Structure formats: C-alpha cells, structure tokens
Amino acid sequence: MRLYALCDRDALRSREVDLENFVEIVKKHNGEIIQYRNKHDDIAAIKNDLITLRALWDGFLIINDYYELIPFCDGVHIGQEDLYAIDTNPLRAITILKTVIGNDKIIGLSTHNLKEIEIANALDINYIGLGAYRATVTKSEAKVLGESLDELASHSKHPVGAIGGVNMDDIFKHVTYHVIGSGLLE
Numbered sequence: 618m619r620l621y622a623l624c625d626r627d628a629l630r631s632r633e634v635d636l637e638n639f640v641e642i643v644k645k646h647n648g649e650i651i652q653y654r655n656k657h658d659d660i661a662a663i664k665n666d667l668i669t670l671r672a673l674w675d676g677f678l679i680i681n682d683y684y685e686l687i688p689f690c691d692g693v694h695i696g697q698e699d700l701y702a703i704d705t706n707p708l709r710a711i712t713i714l715k716t717v718i719g720n721d722k723i724i725g726l727s728t729h730n731l732k733e734i735e736i737a738n739a740l741d742i743n744y745i746g747l748g749a750y751r752a753t754v755t756k757s758e759a760k761v762l763g764e765s766l767d768e769l770a771s772h773s774k775h776p777v778g779a780i781g782g783v784n785m786d787d788i789f790k791h792v793t794y795h796v797i798g799s800g801l802l803e
Contacts, residue, residue: 618785620648621778623798626655626666632802636666640673642801646785650794652694652725654681664689679725684718692723694746697733700726711740725778729760731769738774745773746796749781767791 622643629639643651651674655663660683667689670678677691684693693714703710714724724742728734729749737745749759750766759781762769770777770791778794779787787795 618787619794620646620785621650621652621794621796622646622648622801623780623796624651624653624670625798626653627657628799632799634802636669637673639802640670643674643676646801648676650677650679652679652681652796653690660686677723679723684714687718687722690722692725692743693718694725694727696727697729707736707740711742715741727780728773729762731772734769734772738772742775744776744778744793746778746780747773747792748779748783748796750779750787751782753782 620643624639629635651670653667653670655666663683664686667680667686671689679692679694680686680690681694682699687693700707700710703713711724725744725746726737726740726742727746728737734745734747747766747770749761750763752761753759766779767789770779770789776793777791778796779789779792780796783795783797784800785795785797
C-alpha cells in the first residue's frame with residue numbers, strides 16, 4: 618500500500634491535531650503525498666498552513682482547489698466542478714490550468730464513474746482520485762462505489778488514488794494510492 622494523506626483542516630481541528638502532529642503521523646506510515654484541503658479559512662490562512670507544511674514535509678505537497686497557491690506546492694487536485702468551471706471542455710480546462718500552474722506541477726482529478734475516468738484518460742494529468750469507496754462524514758453526498766472501485770480503477774491509464782472511507786488495510790489490485798485522511802489519526 619502506498620499512502621496519499623489527506624490533510625483536511627476541519628478534520629484536524631475537530632480532533633485537536635495540529636499540522637506538525639499530522640505530518641509526524643504521515644511520516645510514521647511512510648506517506649508519499651500530502652494533499653491539503655481547507656474549505657473554510659481565508660486564502661492568507663491557507664497560504665500560512667502551506668508554508669508550515671512545506672517546512673515540515675519534503676514529500677509531495679498538493680493543494681486542493683486553490684491553484685493560485687501553487688508556488689507553495691508541487692501540484693493541485695481539482696474536482697469535477699472545478700475542472701468545468703475553468704472551461705466546459707476538459708481538454709481546454711487542463712491546458713488553461715497548466716498555463717497557470719506550469720508544466721512541472723502535478724495535476725490530480727477527482728472521478729466517480731467510468732465516464733469520468735474515460736474523459737480523464739484523454740487529459741494530460743498525473744493521477745485520478747476515484748471514489749467514494751465507503752460513505753464518509755465529510756462527503757455524505759458521495760455515491761459509494763464499494764467493491765466496484767477496484768474494477769473501475771482498471772480502466773484508468775493514470776495512477777489511481779482510492780478515496781472516501783479507505784482504510785490502511787484495504788486491498789486493491791488496480792489502485793496505486795490509498796487516500797486516507799482523518800483515519801490516519803485513529
């Protein structure tokens with residue numbers, strides 16, 4: 618199992634875990650990637666957190682959504698709505714995004730079904746997040762893929778991160794990364 622750790626600021630606050638402790642937990646589990654997600658703070662606070670994370674973490678650091686903060690990260694992860702908000706044509710959207718962030722940065726895209734995976738296969742991105750595997754508190758509206766997630770992952774030409782309710786001991790055949798958030802803390 619390869620670990621992609623989701624650092625959700627709200628989840629950390631609810632458990633009274635600071636960024637330093639989170640990074641130590643990720644290191645203990647040999648994590649390779651940290652994605653920072655913050656849906657409620659202002660951009661200045663998010664930037665400060667990224668600066669803190671970069672000082673603590675020398676692995677890959679990905680920002681969720683806020684691609685304007687790319688100078689502090691190695692890449693960006695965007696959702697389907699974010700992709701289509703850039704441009705209604707996904708190919709153009711990724712071209713525009715690469716123009717903004719540069720060609721040397723990582724791009725990840727959330728996917729939820731075979732159609733989205735097939736569209737992603739035509740895009741110049743680095744990986745997809747696929748899920749939800751199980752229901753979670755933070756994504757209660759997500760469609761649960763369950764055991765079909767691994768079969769869907771086999772259709773991706775990009776590395777796949779299984780998202781949504783994934784545990785450290787879950788076993789997949791076609792998944793590159795287990796994307797685990799607050800579950801790391803338990």
